[in-house]
Amino acid sequence: MKAQALADHLAENPVDKEYEPLRTYFPDKEVMHIDELEQVENPGWKLFFDGAPNMKGVGIEAALISETGHHYPVIAQLWFYCTNNMAEYEACILGLRLAADINVREVLVLGDSDLLVYQIQGEWETRDLNLIPYRQCLHDLC
Numbered sequence: 001m002k003a004q005a006l007a008d009h010l011a012e013n014p015v016d017k018e019y020e021p022l023r024t025y026f027p028d029k030e031v032m033h034i035d036e037l038e039q040v041e042n043p044g045w046k047l048f049f050d051g052a053p054n055m056k057g058v059g060i061e062a063a064l065i066s067e068t069g070h071h072y073p074v075i076a077q078l079w080f081y082c083t084n085n086m087a088e089y090e091a092c093i094l095g096l097r098l099a100a101d102i103n104v105r106e107v108l109v110l111g112d113s114d115l116l117v118y119q120i121q122g123e124w125e126t127r128d129l130n131l132i133p134y135r136q137c138l139h140d141l142c
Contacts (some may be wrong), residue, residue, distance in 0.1 A: 043067060045107040047095040051087030058087050062095030064104070074098055082130075088113040089134035096141045 044067055051060035058078040065071055074094060082090065092111060099107050111117070118124035119135055126135050 045099065045104050047092075047099060047107045047109045049088070049091040049095045049109070049111045051089075051091035052084060053082060053087055058082055058090075060087055060091035060094055062091055062098060064095060064098050064102075064107070072098060072102070083128075085113065085115055085128070085131060086134065088116050089131065089138070092116060093134070093137055093141065096138070100141065 046065045047062060048065070049060075049062040051058065058080075059075065060078060061073070061075040063071055063073045076094060078087070078090060088111065092109065092113075096107075096109070115124070119126045119131070120138055126132050
């Protein structure tokens with residue numbers, strides 16, 4: 001879906017004589033934010049996770065948020081090659097291990113990886129042999 005959004009954007013905005021580069025500014029790109037409404041609608045522990053490979057390596061991050069709103073962020077850089085889907089699994093596992101380490105019994109897991117969610121719920125088959133151990137690890141943690 002992310003690649004399709006990029007393809008659609010490029011198709012709708014061709015480079016021509018009137019082209020001007022987009023100037024973006026993200027002053028708080030390192031800040032994680034949880035909307036207050038989210039806290040009220042979903043009481044309890046929450047785990048947000050994300051992982052992505054890039055030119056500098058593979059970064060994964062997770063943020064565990066307590067019922068009282070206390071944040072436990074954790075980030076790591078992986079020193080082995082992995083795909084985007086593998087990085088998403090690694091990030092989710094990192095967050096769940098943090099939750100287990102501090103004895104969290106129930107947590108709402110939130111991420112942007114549809115593939116991971118559907119595979120864990122059993123709605124999609126895991127065809128990539130590299131992802132099967134990750135899926136099994138998540139089942140063992142849950």
